[in-house]
Amino acid sequence: MKTIAIIGGGAAGMMAAGFAASAPETAVTLFEQNPRTGAKLRITGKGRCNITNDTSPAQCMENVVSNPRFLFAAFHRFTPADTILFFEDRGLPLKTERGRRVFPQSDNAGDVVAVLTRHAEMANIDHRKVVDVDKTKEGFVLTLQDRSQRVFNCLLLATGGMSYPKTGSRGDGYGFAQKLGHTVISPKASLVPLYCKEKDCSRMTGLSLKNVTLTVADEKGKKPVYFERGEMLFTHVGISGPLVLSASALLRDKSLPKTVYIDLKPALTPEVINQRILKDFESNLNRDFTNSLSGLLPKAMIPVVVERSGISPRKKVNTITREERKTVCSLLKAFSLTVTGLGSLEEAIVTAGGIHVKEVNPRTMESRLVPGLYFAGEILDVDALTGGYNLQIAFSTGYLAAKAMTQKKEV
Ligand SMILES: Cc1cc2nc3c(=O)[nH]c(=O)nc-3n(C[C@H](O)[C@H](O)[C@H](O)COP(=O)(O)OP(=O)(O)OC[C@H]3O[C@@H](n4cnc5c(N)ncnc54)[C@H](O)[C@@H]3O)c2cc1C
Incomplete structure (x- = not known):
């Protein structure tokens, strides 16, 4: 049985958790420090959640400001059409507004969180904060807020950026990644x-x-x-x-x-x-x-x-x-x-900067430096314009990481 830890119950982490947990022979634990998942998602699109943009992967890339080429595989493997299908198949009717922006028909971001949380619940959700991460020969050792430790074969960092810190995105993942040898491009406010x-x-x-x-x-x-x-x-x-x-x-x-x-x-x-x-x-x-x-x-x-x-x-x-x-x-x-x-960064819709994309394989979201370590969502040095593209980045990279983690043979 392969054991997978995902840190961060936001858009990217929840998308990844459900897909990873539905693969055979995997035990997935999603760590989310907040009592509820998707705190940031609930405030997206002024509480209406602009889920994605009903456009092509190429158009998505055109709306990405930092490192669009890095997202080529992710946007093609899990497209905006896949996002729309994902939510509609799970009983959430959607509508497309001006600029091809896609929203739930209910205009309620809470409904988007509910669908993603049900999907993520295929994994075990642990509402404890991860305070430290280490790599030993046993695997990835996670230290939790109560100082207990858990060991996993694979680790996905989906801790988000640093904007709207009250939602839980405070940049913890940058510290974990740096400790494991990764470079972090200095976080900057974007969409302000x-x-x-x-x-x-x-x-x-x-x-x-x-x-x-x-x-x-x-x-x-x-x-x-x-x-x-x-x-x-x-x-x-x-x-x-x-x-x-x-x-x-x-x-x-x-x-x-x-x-x-x-x-x-x-x-x-x-x-x-x-x-x-x-x-x-x-x-x-x-x-x-x-x-x-x-x-x-x-x-x-x-x-x-x-x-x-x-x-x-x-x-x-x-x-x-x-x-x-x-x-x-x-x-x-x-x-x-x-x-x-x-x-300021506190009021930014997204964080520009993050994990240096040169150190991540764009076809799998796996670290090029630490085998078994993956990244998804806003923690990466990618960010887009408004229009649903930032959530599409989270969904596409989360999906890709889940598939790669569960298909990877040697750990
Ligand atoms: C006001 C606002 C409106 C927005 N509207 C839109 C929109 O309409 N459309 C769009 O496309 N984008 C929108 N965005 C951007 C979008 O919300 C983000 O890009 C997206 O949520 C990023 O997803 P993520 O999963 O990478 O990170 P997040 O959603 O930030 O999730 C990260 C999670 O990790 C958890 N976490 C962090 N550290 C730890 C730890 N140490 N232990 C355990 N858990 C931890 C956090 O609690 C958090 O829940 C908006 C953003 C804001 C702030």
Whole structure:
């Protein structure tokens, strides 16, 4: 009987535990320090859990920021279609939303955790913290919080990254891996809110913009660092929301400050906007400028745009010049903000950095340095943009590690 230990009852660990335990001649123990499995999963997608993205493995790789090639085998062996089938076969109906993002129909991340926990329960789940890991000639020796020790033939580290530490992901796995000889690429925050210089943001706190584009300019004349259409919101210190989180992943190694531009009307050309403004003005020529923009802008943005335009809010619309209209158009097409900082690791959706992928076999997730040691999920130096790709990484690498651990002959 082969004995397998998995540390971490998150997305990757639970996926691996069920598949490993369903193989013959294996005894699998999943160690999860929290009283319940899937603490982080429960808060994913604002409690709705964006399980995956209904796309091809190649598209998944395009949305991976660090080391996409490393995930080639994992994404092809356990694809987004396999993830969808996995949950639907186990009685969880799914739906696909804008951007091919897949959610449970119930909009409840707890239902995703329930399916994965039932799957993982094919293994023995031990709710104790692992405090130390060693490799001896007997195998992998795990020391638990009560100082008792257990020995296993194989070990899978699926302890996650370091973000949202209250969920239990505090980077323990990095220490275990380093002790066993692995290199850890310094953990960094990714998918974080952005801090902006302008006080305008706090005036619009909570305002959510749908169907806008966000452009991050690098050097003048060069291709933008980031350009995407979607949703974002203003916070008291800057901006956040799916578009902004993804942009932050591409900004993390850039020097700041950087200017970002929001196109509030991506479907309209400046000429069409000008016509719209004229039409709105003509409907009531004696209206004050500040009262004439409600057809074009959300309420909370009007005072900010009026102020930035330099036009007096009380100016009658019939006296507004063509040049002044042009200024308003420019503000709607390119509302600029200056990014001065990125959110911290505590508030990061994912951790960039982690186990150096050169030291891991991408076809099996087995360590190239320590036979019998495996990795899966966010602990690895891989991270993706928003859209369900990070959970797909956890599921694909967890599946691959489970298959490799159970098929491996010599231990
Ligand atoms: C707010 C938020 C929203 C997100 N939304 C999405 C989304 O909608 N879609 C998406 O694709 N991704 C999302 N993510 C990212 C995604 O949740 C993670 O990438 C994914 O959960 C990583 O899975 P994992 O199994 O590698 O690690 P984790 O889920 O972090 O699990 C690791 C587990 O290991 C346990 N553990 C750690 N050390 C020990 C130890 N020493 N002993 C025992 N147990 C230990 C921890 O308690 C934890 O339960 C979100 C993340 C956050 C923070």
